[in-house]
Amino acid sequence: MGNVTKFLVENKIKPSYQRMSILEYLIKYKTHPTVDEIHQKLVVEIPTLSKTTVYNTLKLFVEKGIVLLINIEDNETRYDADTSAHGHFKCVKCNKIYDFSFNNADIVVDELKQYIIQQTHLYIKGICLICL
């Protein structure tokens, strides 16, 4: 049983060929792809793969907490299989999205002290070193 299969089962997701392929893609290519990008790449190997299945699968992954949804763009949602605490930097020139590490613990907001905090998203936009 492959790593991905095991990981899905551990997270109470029934493995299917499509689900395993999509998760493998997200783990292998950490480019924070959109639904369209994932579909375009995988449809080469799985010609019958539909966008609906990509949508369904990603929705399931997000619900089960094994994938994060990234809203750094105005128009489309991106996905990230790295669920550890980290931020996202988007270069407005090359449009690449970089991960950077930060500690949620570093962000202490007194005003929210008594609120229940479930998710923290830190998005920074600017120009990356390569494009400078």
Added chain:
Amino acid sequence: MGNVTKFLVENKIKPSYQRMSILEYLIKYKTHPTVDEIHQKLVVEIPTLSKTTVYNTLKLFVEKGIVLLINIEDNETRYDADTSAHGHFKCVKCNKIYDFSFNNADIVVDELKQYIIQQTHLYIKGICLICL
């Protein structure tokens, strides 16, 4: 010349009745409204107001830097006339969006030290005090 008119002129935006109304609305009601919400409220006073104009105007305001675009929701864009450094907290129960203050200076990311940083968005989701 009203405050809003002056403010628009200072930011090189030609004042029009529609533009002034939309800006006034954003300044008065700090609810981070969507295009639809703004349109629905203002069309009562300005029956000819079109959504296209709301879209055009907000796009212009964002370009000129007098309004911030908020992407805390998956499906629609929200707008904020408060351009000072602050974060947004979304209560997943009542769906209200709260502002909270934080210092951009508090978020120092070594990995991005040499990058040019243009915008920082901090979105926190959870449950607010009222809904607890």
Added chain:
DNA sequence: GTATCTGCAAAACATTTGCAATTCT
């Protein structure tokens, strides 16, 4: 009188939904 702004209608996208066919056990 010429630029710009507005607003309708249509188009363009991303995403969701209904449902029938397929797959898996």
Added chain:
DNA sequence: AGAATTGCAAATGTTTTGCAGATAC
């Protein structure tokens, strides 16, 4: 066989675009 998954086609909802008429200076 029975339950879940897949995928097509259509619907939905947000945002953009093209263009004609209105407005402003």
